Every structure is written in structure tokens, then in C-alpha cells.
Amino acid sequence: MVYPARQEEFKLNIAVLSGKGGTGKTTVSTNLALAMNRNYVDCDVEEPNGFLFLKPEVTARQVVTVGVPDIDKAKCTLCGACAKVCRFHALAKAGSDIVIFEKLCHDCSACKLVCKEDALSYRRRNIGIIEQGISRGIECSAGILNVGEPMAVPVIKELLSKLQNKDYLIDCPPGTSCNVVNTLKYANAALLVTEPSQFGLHDLKLAIELVKLYHIPFGVIINKDDGDENFIKEYCKENQIKLLGVIPYSQEAAKAYSIGCILYDKQPYTQIFDHISMVIKEAL
Amino acid sequence: MIVAISAVGKNKNDNLDGRFGRCECFHIIDTEKSNLRIMSNKGAASGGGAGIAAASQLIEEGVDVIITGSLGPNAYELVEKSGIKAYSCDMVPVQEAVKMLEKNLLTPIKKAGVAHHGISG
Amino acid sequence: MELVILSGKGGTGKTTVVAALSELSGGAVRIDCDVDAPNLYLYYQGDDIDQDSFYGGLKAIIDEGRCIGCGVCEQICRFDAIRLPMIDGFSCEGCGACVLVCPQHAIRLVDEKTADTFITKTDTGIISRARMEIGSDGSGKLVTFLRKNSKQFEPDNSLTLIDGSPGIGCTVISSITGADAALIVTEPTQSGLSDLKRILELTKHFDLLTMVCINKYDINEEMSKKIEDFVREADIPMAGKIPFDKTVMVALNQLRPITKFNESPANKAIVRMWDCITKHLSDECGYMHKYPSL
Incomplete structure (x- = not known):
């Protein structure tokens, strides 16, 4: 059972x-954000690369914090109940101490609930940052998880909770993991990007399975297209999945990407993305 | 003295396992009574914090000495704070490791090994 | 090595x-730890010689017969996973806070299947791999399991x-x-x-x-x-x-x-x-x- 985030107000958010x-x-996502004049959100917080292309002037930085228990030694009787209840092994009793391993803590509050002495409180610690800025008239935001931090979800949640009543294009994390699930809760349409290879098709099927859980409209965009009738196109036809656009493969595009250039600035890409943008508006 | 050895299997002739948190099981030997108990390592089954789970298990068992390959930083902290002595040993049969301990041939673990384990799940 | x-x-x-x-x-021996996009096996016409369900975590479930809808669990849940009478399995992290606060003892934690694991035998040796349930996370425990599973089949x-x-x-x-x-x-x-x-x-x-x-x-x-x-x-x-x-x-x-x-x-x-x-x-x-x- 999946349901959208408790955000009654959000408008059309498209997840990529x-x-x-x-x-x-x-x-x-970056090029379409420009073509569609939509605000851009980079939720791929483990590898956030969108700003390398959009190059917004960053106007605000905010740290993302999570809670982690703190023990008042004067009150603690070393009963060990907190360590026992913690499913994540973030607390352990050793000698005359309760040791806290903060990176393992999920901030769930179970330890505080079981502490009979009221010796536990929560303090905040930083796990990442959120950057916001403006690029060519669109608002851009990105979450960046600190290296070595294991949990991306709090950064994603914080980032998405800042969305206002505007139209956004959300650059999701790759895969079908819980990072993506948490991002999709805020989306009411999805674009699935794939490439014409066997791996591309295999993983596209997984992404389709995921999106279907949300009952939101979605369509496919083929990147690095070879111009031919490839198996992705066949698959879409057979399964009645909307093909929203193709971006042809070119060495030039690969080169532009490699140096962080926006393709949309150059023909034929301006036209290509404008066209996809139009198709999306009609289809989703 | 109660000695815990990380081991690759539950047979009493099995070898020592160099990993602590993710080893298959622990052989717990009471050297005075020379009896042996073998228990599954709770750390092996835990999503994250394997070293912590394993160390907590041995602390609860009241062991005095741990013989293993190396300890990750989290497990090391717990073991040290609990006053348990830890020794490093190669992948020899478990019983051999106990003999080496008794002959004082093992090196005490004085610092945590590389942060292999316990950064996350 | x-x-x-x-x-x-x-x-x-x-x-x-x-x-x-x-x-x-x-x-x-090949171990596909890219559990979100496990593509390596596509190269081979292999036979799955071993298959298993992998239980990677815990999830809370509610016994609706006992639940009185008081909502204490909804309030305590830090992951916004509960909307009575349902628990969103994708959001639930299995911490058990809801179990602790439920006055009716209507919630318990159960093992959650997060993946199928396979040992695939090919012409050139084995591949240890997994297929995740959609929305599940590839955990460290799964990756550790895949590595261990391979040793069982070709230890040396x-x-x-x-x-x-x-x-x-x-x-x-x-x-x-x-x-x-x-x-x-x-x-x-x-x-x-x-x-x-x-x-x-x-x-x-x-x-x-x-x-x-x-x-x-x-x-x-x-x-x-x-x-x-x-x-x-x-x-x-x-x-x-x-x-x-x-x-x-x-x-x-x-x-x-x-x-x-x-x-x-x-x-x-x-x-x-x-x-x-x-x-x-x-x-x-x-x-x-x-x-x-x-």
C-alpha cells in the first residue's frame, strides 16, 4: 500500500x-526544466550532478540534521533497555557506559520511549546540506549527502518538504530503492529515461513496475537513440506505454555533457527538448 | 577464564574466522572447566551494526577474552570499555588458538582495525 | 582474493x-552487488542452481481486530508510515516504536522479504545475484549474504x-x-x-x-x-x-x-x-x- 506524501497542495510535480x-x-531533467520553465530539484543526493549543468548562483545553504540520542549520565542507571530495544544497534551497553553509534541511528525514538529514568534526550547532528539558487529564471535546489553518511532519505525528505505550490521537475535517485520511493511520493507524473540497450530495457521494466504502484501517469524518453526501430520502441508499443520523446545519440552531445554544457542552448537540441516538452504537456 | 573465538563453523575442529562482526559463530570456552559452547553470532544476521551486535552478545555472555582477526572501531570501543581483552590470531583451528593464548603467543589488539565494519548497514 | x-x-x-x-x-566467481540494477547475469545463459528468499528487515503490521484507532502509533512514527488502519511498508523502517506505544498490543514486527537470491551456474563459473523487491533497499546484509552465498558454492x-x-x-x-x-x-x-x-x-x-x-x-x-x-x-x-x-x-x-x-x-x-x-x-x-x- 502506497500513498502520496501529506502535502495536499502540491501542483504538477514531474519525477524523472x-x-x-x-x-x-x-x-x-536539466534540459527539460529549462524547456518547460519548471523549477528543478536534484534528489539524487548521493551523486548530485544537476548543478554542474544548470550552474545556479547559490543563494541559500541549509544544513540537514537528524536526531540522535544523548544520555544524561546522572540519571542513567545502566539498565540497558535502550540498547536492547534499538533495532539498528545504535546503542550498546559496555562496562559503565551506554555507547552511542550515531551513524546507525534512525532517529526513531524507541530508546527514549523505553527509558524509565527519563535519561534520554535527542540532539541534532548534520548529515548533509541543501543548496538553493536561481539559474535562468528557474529555481534550483539540490540535496547533498555528506560522504560516509549511510542514510539519504532524511536529506531527500527535507528537500522535498520545501517544495512550494509551484511546478517542479524532480531528478530522482537511480534504481528502485527506498530513496526513489520517498521521492515518488511527491510526484504526480513520471518520466522514465532509458537507453536502447538490453540493460536499458531490463531496468526500464523495473522502473515501470515501481511507477505503476503509484497510479500516476508516466511515459518513456529514450536517450542516446540510434534512430532505428529498437527494442525499447517495440516494448513501448506492445505494452501501450507512451513514448514521449527520443534524444538522438551524438558524439557532440556526449562531449557537451562531459564538460557540463546545457544541450538546450544548441540546435537541434533546443527544438528536440521544446518538442518533448510540448508532448509531455499534452500527454501527462 | 572464559574465552570467545570467532569461527567459520560450528564444528569444534573448525578454523578461526578473521572477521569479528560477520563471523558465522563463536566458540565459547571455559578454560578452567574446559567445557565448550558454540553459539551463532547475532551480528551475522543483523542488517547494520554487525560488530556492535556481536560485541554486545559476548559482553552479555560475560567473556573475559576474545580471539579474532581484527576488531572494527565500533566493536573495539565496546570491547575495550567492557574490560575484555582481545587478541589477534591467524586463521588456525580454534583449539590451536586457545593453546596459543595459554602459551602467551598471541598479540593483544591495541587499536581498531580498518573501518571495514560499522560505518553503516 | x-x-x-x-x-x-x-x-x-x-x-x-x-x-x-x-x-x-x-x-x-562473480558477485553482482549492484542489486538495484543487477544486469551481469543477462550476459549468460545460466541455470539457477540455487534460489532463496531473503528477509532483509522488519516491518510493522497491525492486527485490525485489536486496533481501536486511537492514533498513538501515527503520532509516534517518525517515518510517517502509519495511516490507520494501514502501515505503508515502503516507509516503515521496522524500528518498533509503534509496537512500544500501542495500548492494545495490536502491532507487531514481522520479517520482511526484500529480495530473491540466486546462484546462477554458467559455462565459466557461478554468479551470485539477487533480485530486489520493488521499493526495497539493497541492504548491507544482502550484499554480505550474496558474498557469503558464493563461497558456499566455490569456496576455494x-x-x-x-x-x-x-x-x-x-x-x-x-x-x-x-x-x-x-x-x-x-x-x-x-x-x-x-x-x-x-x-x-x-x-x-x-x-x-x-x-x-x-x-x-x-x-x-x-x-x-x-x-x-x-x-x-x-x-x-x-x-x-x-x-x-x-x-x-x-x-x-x-x-x-x-x-x-x-x-x-x-x-x-x-x-x-x-x-x-x-x-x-x-x-x-x-x-x-x-x-x-x-
Whole structure:
């Protein structure tokens, strides 16, 4: 059972996702954000690359914090109940101490609930940052998880909770993991980016399975298209999945990507993305 | 003295396992009574914090000495704070490791090994 | 000897490299830890000789008969997972806080199946792999299981290749844990370099022999040089540079390793890279490569 986030107000948020990494999810989202004049959100917080292309002037930075228990030694009787209840092994009793392993803590509050001495409180610690800025008239925001931090979801949640009543294009994390699930809760339409390879098709099927859980409209964009009738196109036809656009493969595009250039600035890409943008508006 | 050895299997002739948190099981030997108990390592089954789970289990068992390959930083902290002595040993049969301990041939673990384990799940 | 192949970002050609190296090694055990996009097995017509359900976590479930709808659990849940009378399995992290506060004892935690695991037997040895349930997370526990599962079937194999997960999170850390060496496959792009830096920070934590390979290096030679300079300054050996080669896509779409295409420039580069890797492995990790009997 899946339900959307408790955000009654959000307008049309389009999530861009891909089962497979490296299909061009960021290329599609950054260029489409410009073509559609939509605000851009980079939720791929483990590898946030959207700003390398949009190059917004960052106007605000905010740290993302999570709670972690703190023990008042004067009150603690070393009963060990907190360590026992913690499913994540973030607390352990050793000698005359309760040791806290903060990176393992999920901030769930179970330890505080079982402490009979009221010796536990929560303090905040930083796990990442959120950057916001403006690029060519669109608002851009990105979450960046600190290296070595295991949990991305709090950064994603914080980032998405800042969405206002506007139209957004959301650059999702790759794969179909819980990071993506948490992002999709805020979306009411999805673009699945794939490439014409066997791996691309395999992972596209996984992404479709995921999106179907949300009962939101979705369509496919083929990046690095070879111009032919490939198996992705066949698959879409057979399964009545909307093909929203194709971006042809070119060495030039690959080069532009490699140096962080926006494809949309150059023909034929301006036309290509404008066209996809139009198709999306009609289809979703 | 109660000694815990990380081991690759539950047979008493099995070898020592160099990993602590993710080893298959622990052989717990009471050297005075020379009896042996073998228990599954709770750490092996835990999503994250394997070293912590394993160390907590041995602390609860009241062991005095741990013989293993190396300890991750989380497990090391717990073991040290609990006053348990830890020794490093190669992948020899478990019983051999106990003999080496008794002959004082093992090196005490004085610092945590590489942060292999316990950064996350 | 375990060599883990990593790439900060996806799509750099990591799986292509793993498939090629496994051919060159003549039957290494392969572990596909890229559990979000487990593509390695697509190369092989293998038989699944072992299959199992993997229970990766706990989830809360509510006994609706007992629930009186008081909502205490909804309030305590930090993950916004409960809307009575339902619990969203995707949001629930299995912490058990709701179990603690429920006055009716109507909630309990149950094991949650998060993946199917397989041992696939191919002509050239086994692959240990998993297929995740949609929306489930590849956990460190799963990756550890996949690695252990492979040992059960070929315990004495001299080389194990691990197709690591992308990113720098939890599963990556578990795919590196206990490995002897890492090969990072990157590409000459701005994102490639920025992700490479992040992943190198991680491998530094682990004190393992780390090598770097640039795939499609000639797409942007200037950026390739930047990466090489960065790698040299960090005192990390370059294992090889693979040129852009259309044969790679042809090979991929025929689902054949690139090593089957003798004349392909990418193949030639990978063969040279393999020599370089085995040399580093033997110099620094004591690995003795046994060449496959032809």
C-alpha cells in the first residue's frame, strides 16, 4: 500500500527517473526544466550532478540534521533497555557506559520511549546540506549527502518538504530503492529515461513496475537513440506505454555533457527538448 | 577464564574466522572447566551494526577474552570499555588458538582495525 | 582474493568491464552487488542452481481486530508510515516504536522479504545475484549474504569479482568491506570526476589497493587528462584507458562480453588493463593469477 506524501497542495510535480544509472536522467531533467520553465530539484543526493549543468548562483545553504540520542549520565542507571530495544544497534551497553553509534541511528525514538529514568534526550547532528539558487529564471535546489553518511532519505525528505505550490521537475535517485520511493511520493507524473540497450530495457521494466504502484501517469524518453526501430520502441508499443520523446545519440552531445554544457542552448537540441516538452504537456 | 573465538563453523575442529562482526559463530570456552559452547553470532544476521551486535552478545555472555582477526572501531570501543581483552590470531583451528593464548603467543589488539565494519548497514 | 569494481555514478560501463575481466580471468566467481540494477547475469545463459528468499528487515503490521484507532502509533512514527488502519511498508523502517506505544498490543514486527537470491551456474563459473523487491533497499546484509552465498558454492576459487553498487551509500560500503582491491570505472565527464572524488574518499576509509580506469576516455581527452592528473596526485595507479568503441554497444545488445570481439579497440584496451591489474594484485596483494588452460 502506497500513498502520496501529506502535502495536499502540491501542483504538477514531474519525477524523472531511470532504473539504470547513466541513462541521461540528469541531462533530461536539466534540459527539460529549462524547456518547460519548471523549477528543478536534484534528489539524487548521493551523486548530485544537476548543478554542474544548470550552474545556479547559490543563494541559500541549509544544513540537514537528524536526531540522535544523548544520555544524561546522572540519571542513567545502566539498565540497558535502550540498547536492547534499538533495532539498528545504535546503542550498546559496555562496562559503565551506554555507547552511542550515531551513524546507525534512525532517529526513531524507541530508546527514549523505553527509558524509565527519563535519561534520554535527542540532539541534532548534520548529515548533509541543501543548496538553493536561481539559474535562468528557474529555481534550483539540490540535496547533498555528506560522504560516509549511510542514510539519504532524511536529506531527500527535507528537500522535498520545501517544495512550494509551484511546478517542479524532480531528478530522482537511480534504481528502485527506498530513496526513489520517498521521492515518488511527491510526484504526480513520471518520466522514465532509458537507453536502447538490453540493460536499458531490463531496468526500464523495473522502473515501470515501481511507477505503476503509484497510479500516476508516466511515459518513456529514450536517450542516446540510434534512430532505428529498437527494442525499447517495440516494448513501448506492445505494452501501450507512451513514448514521449527520443534524444538522438551524438558524439557532440556526449562531449557537451562531459564538460557540463546545457544541450538546450544548441540546435537541434533546443527544438528536440521544446518538442518533448510540448508532448509531455499534452500527454501527462 | 572464559574465552570467545570467532569461527567459520560450528564444528569444534573448525578454523578461526578473521572477521569479528560477520563471523558465522563463536566458540565459547571455559578454560578452567574446559567445557565448550558454540553459539551463532547475532551480528551475522543483523542488517547494520554487525560488530556492535556481536560485541554486545559476548559482553552479555560475560567473556573475559576474545580471539579474532581484527576488531572494527565500533566493536573495539565496546570491547575495550567492557574490560575484555582481545587478541589477534591467524586463521588456525580454534583449539590451536586457545593453546596459543595459554602459551602467551598471541598479540593483544591495541587499536581498531580498518573501518571495514560499522560505518553503516 | 576479492576485486570489487565500482563507479560513483551509474552507466560508466562498470558491468561491461566486470563481464570482460571475468572472461579474461578464466572463471572468476562473480558477485553482482549492484542489486538495484543487477544486469551481469543477462550476459549468460545460466541455470539457477540455487534460489532463496531473503528477509532483509522488519516491518510493522497491525492486527485490525485489536486496533481501536486511537492514533498513538501515527503520532509516534517518525517515518510517517502509519495511516490507520494501514502501515505503508515502503516507509516503515521496522524500528518498533509503534509496537512500544500501542495500548492494545495490536502491532507487531514481522520479517520482511526484500529480495530473491540466486546462484546462477554458467559455462565459466557461478554468479551470485539477487533480485530486489520493488521499493526495497539493497541492504548491507544482502550484499554480505550474496558474498557469503558464493563461497558456499566455490569456496576455494582464487579470484572473486564483485560488481559493486553505484553511489557511496550503505550497499557500496558493504560491497567494499573485506575486499582486497578496488577498480573504479569512471568516464571523462564533469560528473564522472566529481563522483570519482567522492568514491575515492570512501575507498581511502578502507585502506585497500585502489585502481582507476577511464572508460570512453577519448570522448573528451582534456577531461581524461584532468582525471589522470587528479589520480596521479592522489597517488593512485591508473589501470587503463578504454577508448569509445561502437562494438561495445553491439556486444552488449548481443549480450556477449566484449572479449569475444578480438579486433575491438575497447577489448584490446581491456586486455592490457587486465595485465596491469594482475600485476598490481600480485605485487601488492600477493595474488597469483593462474592463467586459464586454453
